[in-house]
Structures are given as structure tokens and as C-alpha cells.
Amino acid sequence: MTAVPAPPRPAAAAHPRRRHRLLIPLAVAVLLIVVTLVLHAVDQPDPDDPGFLSPVATGADGGSRLAAALRGQGVPVRRETDTERALAAARTGPSTLFVPAPDLVQPAVLRDLGYLPPGSRLVLVDPSRRAVDGLDLPLLPAGRRWATRVSTPDADGRPCPLPEAGRAGAAAAERQRYAVPADSAADRCYRGGLVRVPGRTEVVVIGASDPFRNDRIDEWGNRDLATGLLGGARPVVWLDLPGPEPAPTGPSASPTPGDGDRSGRGTGDGRDPGSDGREPDRAGERPPWDNPLWDAFPAWFWALLAQLALAGLLVLLWRARRLGPPVPEPLPVTVRSAETVLGRARLYRRAGARDSAAETLRAAARDRLLPRLNLPADAAPAEVAARVAAYTGDDPDRVAELLHGAAPENDQELLALARDLDALTRTVAHPTEGDDPR
Amino acid sequence: MTRRAALLLGLGAATLPAWPAPFLGVALMTGVVLLLVALDWALAVPLHALTATRDGDRTVRLDGTATVTLRLANGSDRTLYAQVRDAWVPSAGARPDVPPERVLTVEPGGVAALPVRLTPTRRGDRPAAALTVRSLGPLRLAFRQRAGRPGTPAWTLRALPRFDSRRHLPEKLSKLRIIDGVQVTRGRGQGTEFDTLREYVIGDDVRSIDWRASARRADVLVRTWRPERDRRLVCVLDTGRTAAVRVGDEPRLDTAIDAALLLTALAARAGDRVDLLAADATVRATVTGSGRPALLARLVDAVAPLQPALVETDFELIAGEVLRRERQRSLVVLFTALEPGALGEGLLPVLPRLAARHRVVLAATHDPVLTGLTAGPPATPDDAYAAAAAWRALAERERVRAALSRHGVTVVDAPADRLAPAVADTYLRLKSLGQL
Numbered sequence: 001m002t003a004v005p006a007p008p009r010p011a012a013a014a015h016p017r018r019r020h021r022l023l024i025p026l027a028v029a030v031l032l033i034v035v036t037l038v039l040h041a042v043d044q045p046d047p048d049d050p051g052f053l054s055p056v057a058t059g060a061d062g063g064s065r066l067a068a069a070l071r072g073q074g075v076p077v078r079r080e081t082d083t084e085r086a087l088a089a090a091r092t093g094p095s096t097l098f099v100p101a102p103d104l105v106q107p108a109v110l111r112d113l114g115y116l117p118p119g120s121r122l123v124l125v126d127p128s129r130r131a132v133d134g135l136d137l138p139l140l141p142a143g144r145r146w147a148t149r150v151s152t153p154d155a156d157g158r159p160c161p162l163p164e165a166g167r168a169g170a171a172a173a174e175r176q177r178y179a180v181p182a183d184s185a186a187d188r189c190y191r192g193g194l195v196r197v198p199g200r201t202e203v204v205v206i207g208a209s210d211p212f213r214n215d216r217i218d219e220w221g222n223r224d225l226a227t228g229l230l231g232g233a234r235p236v237v238w239l240d241l242p243g244p245e246p247a248p249t250g251p252s253a254s255p256t257p258g259d260g261d262r263s264g265r266g267t268g269d270g271r272d273p274g275s276d277g278r279e280p281d282r283a284g285e286r287p288p289w290d291n292p293l294w295d296a297f298p299a300w301f302w303a304l305l306a307q308l309a310l311a312g313l314l315v316l317l318w319r320a321r322r323l324g325p326p327v328p329e330p331l332p333v334t335v336r337s338a339e340t341v342l343g344r345a346r347l348y349r350r351a352g353a354r355d356s357a358a359e360t361l362r363a364a365a366r367d368r369l370l371p372r373l374n375l376p377a378d379a380a381p382a383e384v385a386a387r388v389a390a391y392t393g394d395d396p397d398r399v400a401e402l403l404h405g406a407a408p409e410n411d412q413e414l415l416a417l418a419r420d421l422d423a424l425t426r427t428v429a430h431p432t433e434g435d436d437p438r
Numbered sequence: 439m440t441r442r443a444a445l446l447l448g449l450g451a452a453t454l455p456a457w458p459a460p461f462l463g464v465a466l467m468t469g470v471v472l473l474l475v476a477l478d479w480a481l482a483v484p485l486h487a488l489t490a491t492r493d494g495d496r497t498v499r500l501d502g503t504a505t506v507t508l509r510l511a512n513g514s515d516r517t518l519y520a521q522v523r524d525a526w527v528p529s530a531g532a533r534p535d536v537p538p539e540r541v542l543t544v545e546p547g548g549v550a551a552l553p554v555r556l557t558p559t560r561r562g563d564r565p566a567a568a569l570t571v572r573s574l575g576p577l578r579l580a581f582r583q584r585a586g587r588p589g590t591p592a593w594t595l596r597a598l599p600r601f602d603s604r605r606h607l608p609e610k611l612s613k614l615r616i617i618d619g620v621q622v623t624r625g626r627g628q629g630t631e632f633d634t635l636r637e638y639v640i641g642d643d644v645r646s647i648d649w650r651a652s653a654r655r656a657d658v659l660v661r662t663w664r665p666e667r668d669r670r671l672v673c674v675l676d677t678g679r680t681a682a683v684r685v686g687d688e689p690r691l692d693t694a695i696d697a698a699l700l701l702t703a704l705a706a707r708a709g710d711r712v713d714l715l716a717a718d719a720t721v722r723a724t725v726t727g728s729g730r731p732a733l734l735a736r737l738v739d740a741v742a743p744l745q746p747a748l749v750e751t752d753f754e755l756i757a758g759e760v761l762r763r764e765r766q767r768s769l770v771v772l773f774t775a776l777e778p779g780a781l782g783e784g785l786l787p788v789l790p791r792l793a794a795r796h797r798v799v800l801a802a803t804h805d806p807v808l809t810g811l812t813a814g815p816p817a818t819p820d821d822a823y824a825a826a827a828a829w830r831a832l833a834e835r836e837r838v839r840a841a842l843s844r845h846g847v848t849v850v851d852a853p854a855d856r857l858a859p860a861v862a863d864t865y866l867r868l869k870s871l872g873q874l
Binding site: 310334338341412417 | 439440441443444445447448451452454457460461463464467468471521526527528529538560567568569570572583585679682683684685689745746747748805806807808811812814815816818819820821822823824825826827828829830831832833
């Protein structure tokens with residue numbers, strides 16, 4: 001084995017600043033995202049919270065004001081904290097069964113919620129796909145919004161047949177949207193945030209808890225929508241579950257779980273409390289952490305994967321240890337030649353210093369011409385021009401303009417001047433070469 | 439761990455479908471492999487039993503190839519299976535004869551020789567950086583490896599300057615001999631000194647007869663003359679920022695070193711004493727000319743590790759050093775750049791002191807880029823501006839040159855490939871004129 005780790009090497013991080021430049025904005029962005037997510041999670045009411053939409057809870061996400069409003073309209077509100085007892089209460093006659101947290105209801109008893117006396121109504125708040133499937137509703141959870149949206153009942157252009165929604169007007173019902181198959185008789189409002197499924201028991205599904213909550217009930221038409229959905233002539237049975245319902249317990253353990261069990265309970269209306277006993281076996285057979293993928297492959301397959309992962313770990317350990325560190329070396333300094341001269345040329349260009357550039361070129365040309373023509377360094381300009389013109393055969397005025405003229409106006413003139421000076425000095429320096437082109 | 443351990447575990451995984459209890463099989467096989475790995479690790483030769491030593495070349499001329507052999511001794515009583523990586527700095531151009539991937543086998547008490555061929559790409563000291571030994575177990579399932587064990591035997595290969603101007607040496611030496619010959623036949627004159635008195639023979643120049651000496655003796659004596667010898671020559675290398683400029687494809691310092699080497703070789707042959715001083719803000723290298731035979735070798739060795747530094751050269755320091763070291767009048771050859779800023783502010787203020795005691799020659803590398811900018815007719819406005827800037831730089835150089843000449847300094851301004859012969863010619867001319 002590699003055994004002993006190497007002693008700490010001299011820090012190879014030569015560019016901590018560059019790394020910081022990259023890491024700090026990333027860290028800030030990650031921090032912002034995390035803070036936003038945490039705040040959102042804290043802000044959103046959770047159906048698991050104690051007192052969530054409870055008729056006796058006066059907190060922000062309680063439902064005491066809704067209960068008071070219902071009672072004010074003369075609707076009797078009966079609070080039940082147990083599904084079986086709520087079902088028993090609802091089955092005494094046509095009533096409204098209000099389930100604010102359908103996901104807390106045991107899956108096995110979920111279907112029973114749909115078997116209520118004719119004329120009853122079942123109101124579910126934000127049921128998950130599991131709850132929708134458990135009730136065999138012709139719905140599908142479609143999209144979920146980041147936050148609840150206030151909209152009018154016919155916001156997506158389709159008329160809303162629910163009179164309660166029509167009375168309420170704009171309300172905050174759209175968070176979870178539900179899609180309705182085209183051939184079903186279900187009515188949808190608020191872009192799918194509110195769906196009514198007619199049947200023996202009318203089921204109303206609403207995608208947001210806002211219209212029922214103490215903190216939001218007074219906004220928009222929330223109060224009218226909530227009291228409209230729950231009110232009417234029927235008494236309200238309010239299923240206020242304090243948490244995930246424990247699996248019902250009972251003496252009669254049945255080895256055959258599933259449909260037979262359910263159908264037996266579904267038909268027998270009055271003996272619900274007695275059916276608790278079927279639950280523990282099913283719970284024991286299929287614990288919540290159990291993944292059906294386990295059984296899809298033989299055990300050796302998983303063992304093989306595990307061993308290959310271990311082998312991969314060994315490969316990592318093998319590759320992770322290098323045969324000695326990379327060798328650093330200070331590089332010699334290099335300075336490009338004529339760096340300052342070229343830099344000065346660019347400065348001339350940027351500053352548009354045509355006058356000083358032209359004067360430098362002219363001075364250099366004079367310095368080359370004067371010794372050739374045996375003139376002193378302080379010769380008068382006119383004399384210089386005359387001698388040069390006499391030597392080359394050019395027009396003296398033109399030579400005088402070239403050697404002592406005005407500063408050029410633009411870059412092209414400067415270029416022409418530089419070329420002419422070059423040609424002139426070349427002609428004087430090498431008369432034979434210069435004569436040929438002319 | 440090595441590849442084999444992972445391979446063993448991976449192959450073992452293929453047998454898992456046949457196991458009655460696969461997860462037990464995983465645990466069992468992992469345990470066995472880990473046990474084997476641990477066993478193999480325990481059987482690997484411990485690193486402290488190994489000792490590494492080196493021998494081989496200490497110096498190599500640039501572009502040449504040196505061989506340094508690493509000897510790895512196995513002091514344990516087990517056979518050593520090892521991978522060895524002997525890392526040198528990249529510019530040393532190391533090519534090990536035994537690639538690091540190959541697994542060596544060294545018997546107990548044996549020694550493995552691992553030659554490394556080095557072709558340095560840069561002048562200067564090229565050190566061996568790190569030795570890494572990976573001692574594998576007999577099954578090659580595990581290895582022992584630890585940084586710094588066995589310790590890296592220190593070794594530095596000195597890449598000497600190329601001395602390209604060596605090819606000019608025969609020609610310059612023949613010139614030197616001509617000077618010698620001319621001086622001897624011409625007799626007394628500039629650049630000669632009194633050698634001996636000897637008896638007159640027919641054919642000697644009668645003007646050489648030393649009448650005063652003849653009067654003391656019965657014979658007629660003539661004086662003989664020979665070229666001046668034992669003159670003093672100081673090469674000063676400027677290693678400051680101007681030496682870092684790349685002229686052609688090498689820094690100016692390398693050109694200067696080349697020229698200084700040719701000058702030293704020539705002067706040593708002419709019987710002069712050569713000192714060398716390399717300095718920028720501090721003194722980088724000094725060589726004094728005693729011990730004449732090995733002078734060139736010592737000089738090469740001293741200048742090899744010199745590198746240009748991005749600091750302004752302290753000519754005050756250089757002048758002080760030269761004045762302190764050289765009591766007699768000497769020829770001071772200053773290898774630097776003809777740059778108005780550096781020389782105007784640094785050298786000119788101290789030049790009078792230096793020039794009063796010594797004869798100063800300034801050797802500078804001419805920048806071919808400037809000549810290129812000013813030579814042809816400009817094609818674009820950018821060229822015109824560049825030509826103006828180049829003319830201005832040339833004019834400034836000319837001013838510096840004039841200022842230096844006023845102090846009696848001879849300026850040698852030549853392109854990089856002509857600098858060494860130009861400096862040698864200047865030396866020969868001064869010698870023939872007896873101005874040393």
C-alpha cells in the first residue's frame with residue numbers, strides 16, 4: 001500500500017488571487033441561492049406543521065378564522081382528528097368533508113374518503129399524485145408554481161361553471177395545477193388550480209391552501225371562495241390531522257393484502273373502525289424505504305456493482321499517487337529588443353504627434369545630407385535646399401518644403417513625407433542607384 | 439496500491455454470480471485482496487535501506503550532452519523492485535536511459551546504475567531537483583514511496599557558454615603575431631618596451647646600439663625591444679536590465695560574454711593579465727588574472743551562471759570596484775548597451791574618475807531592429823511613426839556616444855554577431871599603438 005503520505009510540499013498555489021477572483025462571486029451567488037431557498041422553505045406553510053389549517057389554530061397558517069366565518073353563516077363545523085371518526089361523522093348524512101392535508105391520510109383509507117352519502121362533498125387541499133391516484137380521481141397534477149398566484153376563475157379563457165368560484169372572483173387558488181382529461185366531466189377553474197369532479201360524492205380539489213389560511217383569507221376573494229366551497233346547507237366535517245396518521249392497528253391480521261381487503265371495506269359502510277386491523281401486515285411487508293429496484297435484479301448483481309466500485313476505489317488510490325512532484329524552475333527574464341522604440345512609435349501614433357515625428361524625420365535626413373554635401377551643421381535652410389536641389393536636379397522649392405516645410409496634416413501626408421525624405425537621402429547617398437528610377 | 443490490486447478485485451467480481459452469498463463474497467474477496475496488499479507492502483524493501491549517489495559530468499558546453507549516473511544501492515536483504523524517477527529542472531533537458539515506468543530489479547546488496555543524458559537548453563547551473571523511488575512488493579500489489587527518501591543526492595550541472603566567437607581566434611592571433619613581428623623588426627617604437635641588451639651582430643640597426651652600455655663593456659651592445667607585455671585588461675559585464683534585452687535570438691548578456699571570452703583568450707595569449715567583473719546593483723562575479731594557464735577555464739566557469747537582473751546597473755559601484763582593484767593603468771572594456779537613460783545618468787557622472795586612471799572601451803550590441811526600422815522606405819503610417827521613433831533613438835545614442843568620446847572613451851557599437859571580432863580588433867589596435 002502507499003501507506004505513508006508524503007510530507008507537505010511547498011505550496012503549489014501560485015495564484016491565490018486569481019482563485020479568489022473566481023471563487024468569491026461564485027460563493028456569493030451560492031449564498032444568495034441558499035438563503036432564498038431557505039427563506040422560501042421557511043415561508044411556505046407545510047401540511048406537516050402542527051396547526052396547519054386547523055379550525056382551532058389561530059396562527060398564520062391555521063384555519064380558525066375560516067371556521068368562525070362558517071359558523072357565522074350558520075354552518076355547523078365538526079372537527080375530527082382521526083380519519084375513521086371523520087368518516088363515521090360524514091356518513092351520518094350529506095355533509096362536506098374538508099381534508100386540508102390529504103397526504104397525511106393513510107393510503108389504505110384514502111379510497112374510503114370517496115364513499116360518502118349522496119350529496120356529500122369532499123374538499124382536498126393540494127393533494128399529491130399519490131392522493132389523487134388513491135381516490136381514483138380523473139386528474140393529474142400538472143405543474144407546480146414557486147408561489148401561489150392570484151387569478152380569476154376563467155383566467156385561461158375557459159368559463160368556470162362553479163358558482164362558488166364565480167361569486168368569489170379573483171382568488172389565490174393556483175399553486176399546484178391539475179390537468180383534466182378531455183373526456184371527463186370534471187370542471188376546472190383558476191387555470192386548473194381548482195377542479196370539481198362530479199359523482200356520487202362530489203370531489204373538489206384546490207391547489208393552494210391560501211384561501212383557507214388565517215393570514216390570507218382576507219385577501220382578494222379568498223374568504224368567499226373558502227366559505228363557498230365549504231358552506232351551504234351541509235354540515236362541515238373538518239379532518240384536522242396533527243401529523244402522519246399512524247397505521248391502524250387491530251387483531252385481525254390478513255395474509256392477503258390489497259384489493260380484496262379494500263373492496264371488503266368499501267362496501268361495508270358502517271364498520272370502518274373494525275377494519276383497522278388489516279394495516280400492520282401491509283406496512284410490515286412494504287416498509288417505506290423499500291425500493292422495488294432491489295428485487296428487479298439478483299443479489300449478485302448488486303454485489304458485483306459493489307465490488308466493482310471497490311475496485312474503482314483501488315484504481316483511484318493507485319492513480320492518485322504520483323511518481324514525484326512536478327519540478328518548477330524560474331524562467332529567465334526576457335525583454336524584447338527595441339521595446340521602448342516601438343512603444344514610443346505607438347505613443348506618437350495615438351497622440352497624433354505628426355509635427356514632432358515629421359521634425360525628427362527631417363532632422364535625421366538633414367543630419368545625413370549635410371556631411372555628404374560638405375555643408376556645416378548650421379547652414380541656412382535656403383542654402384541647404386539649393387545645394388540639395390542642385391545635386392539631385394529637383395525643384396529647389398520642393399526640396400526646401402521637404403526639408404523645412406510645415407507639419408503634415410494627416411497620417412497620409414506624414415507617410416508621403418517619410419517616403420520622400422527616404423528617397424532623397426538615398427539619392428544623395430547613392431547617386432547611381434537613385435538616378436535609375438527617375 | 440497498484441493497478442494489479444484493482445485488477446484482482448475487478449476480476450474477482452466476475453465470479454460473484456457463482457457465489458451462494460454474493461455480499462459475503464464481496465467482503466471475503468475485498469478482505470483477501472487487502473490482506474495481500476498489506477502483505478506485499480510489508481515485503482517491499484524499506485526505503486531507508488536504499489542509498490543514492492551520483493557521479494558524472496559537472497560541466498558541459500551549451501548544446502553538448504553530459505551524462506550523470508545515479509547509483510541506487512540496495513542495502514537490504516531483499517530484492518528491490520523499484521520504479522525510479524530522477525527529476526531535473528526542465529531546462530536541463532534530461533533524458534534518462536531507464537524510463538521511470540520500467541521496474542528495476544536490484545539484488546540484495548547490489549547497485550543499479552541509472553545514467554541520465556542531459557542536453558541543457560540554457561546557460562547556467564542546472565540542478566537535479568528530486569529523486570523519487572517507488573519500492574514495489576514482490577507481488578507488485580503495493581508499494582512504498584515517500585518524498586525525500588532516499589534523499590536526493592545534490593548535483594548541479596553547469597552549462598557553459600557556447601563561445602561561438604572561438605572561430606575568430608586563429609585570425610586574431612595571427613594579427614597579434616604580425617603586430618609582434620612588425621614591432622620586433624621595427625625595433626623601438628610605440629607599443630614596445632625594453633627587453634634585453636645583447637652583443638651587436640652585423641645586420642642590427644645601428645640606431646639600437648646603446649652607447650652608454652657599450653662604454654661600460656668591451657663589446658658593442660644593442661638594445662632589443664619586444665611588444666609590451668603584462669598590460670592589464672579588465673572586462674566589466676553589465677548584468678542589469680539592459681543586458682536582458684534579446685538582440686537576435688539571445689540576450690545581450692550572452693553576446694557580451696561571448697565577446698569577453700574571445701578578448702580574454704586573445705589577451706591571455708598576448709601575455710596580458712585579464713580581470714573580470716560582472717555587476718548590476720551588486721557584484722555578481724569577479725575573476726582575477728593570476729594563475730594564467732587556467733584563466734580562460736576559470737573565466738568561463740565564473741560567467742556561466744550569470745543571468746541578467748531587472749535592476750538598474752549601479753555604475754558608481756562598478757567604477758569604485760574597478761578603481762579599488764586596479765592600481766595600475768589598465769584597459770577597461772565595459773560591455774553594456776548604448777542606452778541614453780542608463781548611461782547618461784549612471785555612467786557619465788563617474789566616467790571622469792574612471793577615465794583619468796584607465797583607458798575605457800565601451801562595447802555595445804547594436805540593435806538590428808533599429809536599423810531595420812530606419813533602412814527601408816515606410817509602407818504604412820505606422821512605419822513612418824516607427825521610423826521617427828527609431829531616428830530619435832539613434833540620435834540620442836549618437837549624443838551619448840559623443841559625450842563618451844569627449845571623455846576619451848572608445849565606443850564599439852556592432853551588431854550581435856560582429857561584436858566579438860570588433861572588440862578584439864579594437865584591443866589589437868590599441869595594443870599596436872601602445873595605448874594600453
